Amino acid sequence: TAQSTEDVMEARHGFMRMLALNMGQLSGMAKGEIEYDEAAAATAAANIEALTQYTATGLFVPGTSSEDLENSGALPAVWDNSEKFAQEFQSFAEAATGASEGVKGGQGNIGPVLQKLGGSCKSCHDDFRKPE
Numbered sequence: 813t814a815q816s817t818e819d820v821m822e823a824r825h826g827f828m829r830m831l832a833l834n835m836g837q838l839s840g841m842a843k844g845e846i847e848y849d850e851a852a853a854a855t856a857a858a859n860i861e862a863l864t865q866y867t868a869t870g871l872f873v874p875g876t877s878s879e880d881l882e883n884s885g886a887l888p889a890v891w892d893n894s895e896k897f898a899q900e901f902q903s904f905a906e907a908a909t910g911a912s913e914g915v916k917g918g919q920g921n922i923g924p925v926l927q928k929l930g931g932s933c934k935s936c937h938d939d940f941r942k943p944e
């Protein structure tokens with residue numbers, strides 16, 4: 813069956829929530845709110861790495877900006893500056909490469925990985941996500 817705009821929005825928001833969930837696990841461990849567990853940290857980071865390989869720009873179909881839909885946080889810049897937007901996802905994938913190895917070896921190794929990942933999230937959000 814044909815996909816509705818709502819289907820695409822659900823998938824897009826799910827994609828972002830999956831990223832946030834795994835970022836939150838790493839962040840919790842970095843802050844000491846969650847006990848450091850090497851396997852769990854590596855899994856969370858591997859999940860993020862895997863998600864960056866998804867063709868996420870395809871989720872930003874025309875007509876789904878924050879000016880079109882109330883439940884959208886995607887600024888029109890996503891479409892108006894699509895090349896830069898795609899580059900942001902590419903940079904994110906590069907930032908995530910090796911993250912699952914990087915968080916191994918101790919709680920102190922999570923921070924630098926998280927900074928790199930979070931920097932990518934923020935860089936893209938600054939230009940392409942509606943401020944909350």
Ligand code: ASC
Nearest residue numbers: 831832835836930931933934
């Ligand atoms: C998260 C989350 C974001 C990013 C951002 C990083 O965990 O939900 O939007 O990290 O805060 O700067």
